[in-house]
Amino acid sequence: MLIGLMKGICIFYYWTWFIWPFVFVISLIYAISSTVKDENASLISGIVASISLLIILAAVVYPTFN
Numbered sequence: 001m002l003i004g005l006m007k008g009i010c011i012f013y014y015w016t017w018f019i020w021p022f023v024f025v026i027s028l029i030y031a032i033s034s035t036v037k038d039e040n041a042s043l044i045s046g047i048v049a050s051i052s053l054l055i056i057l058a059a060v061v062y063p064t065f066n
Contacts, residue, residue, distance in 0.1 A: 006062045013059035024052040 013020065031045040 003065060006058045006065070009055055009058040010062040013055050017059070020052050020056050024049055024056065027052065 027045045027049040031041075031043075031049055034041040034045065
């Protein structure tokens, strides 16, 4: 089940590989800077950074499962 999900994420990443590194870096920087500036910062940018890292790592690790 999870291997099939990783395969789907991997295929999705291969078609949109040029977007995810930028999404990860920009959202991580925004999450850190908003956390430092404000105590009640939103967690949305941190969640976006974690999802983009999940997509990148799933695409990197999936070929080892075949």
